[in-house]
Every structure is written in C-alpha cells, then in structure tokens.
Amino acid sequence: QVQPVESGGGLVQAGGSLKLSCEASGRGFGRNPVGWYRQTPGNQRELVAGIAIGGYTDYGDSVKDRFIISRDNTKNTVALQMNNLKPEDTAVYYCNALRSFNELTGIGGARPFDSWGQGTQVTVSS
Secondary structure, eight states: OOEEEEEOOEEEETTOOEEEEEEEETTOOTTOOEEEEEEOTTSOOEEEEEEOTTSOEEEOTTTTTTEEEEEETTTTEEEEEEOSOOGGGOEEEEEEEEESOSTTTTGGGOEEOSOOOOOEEEEEEO
C-alpha cells in the first residue's frame, strides 16, 4: 500500500512561491500517475495537477501557468512548484497516486487511490 507523505507547506505572501514535496512509503508510486489535491474546510478535495510516469502533465484552470508538477522516478518523489500564489490557493495540499489519468482523460477523469497522507498546509496572506 502506498502511503504519501507531504511536506513544504507554510505561510507566504501573495505573489510568493512555495515548493511542496511528496514521498511515497511502502511500494512507492511505481508507474502510477500522481496528483496534487487541495482541500479547504467544508469542501471536497480538488485535483489541481497530475503527472504520468512518462511526464505528461495536466493542471486545473485555477493553477494553470502558475503551478508546475514534477516527479523523480528514481527517488519516488513528486513536487509541486507553486508560483504567484494567491489567497485563494490557501488550503491543505495532498498528493496521491491516480487512476485513469492520461493524455485522453486529463485531471478531469482521474481518481485517487484510497490511502491519504496528512497533507501540508499552505496559507497565502493578502
């Protein structure tokens, strides 16, 4: 079973940057696509970025051109570089392996695996 561990969150001013990291314990992500989700109180988790084993990426409209997802397959890690942060990016961020994520489905067709980590809090002040 893959157990994600997220890190790198914090408090940043609007316009600033943060880089989140995710490691996978257990079997690791293997050849599975991986995505970054975020969640605010009272709302469902939202998939904002995904990356396939071959490097295909897709982003939600709200983060496109500001966030960059990457992965290091040798280290079983996935990163999310977040630039030009806005107060509405404030959320707890989670990573997870994805089902049904590819060039045809994009993030709209992706579904997460069952095991979630603790997440990492990102707070953007105005």
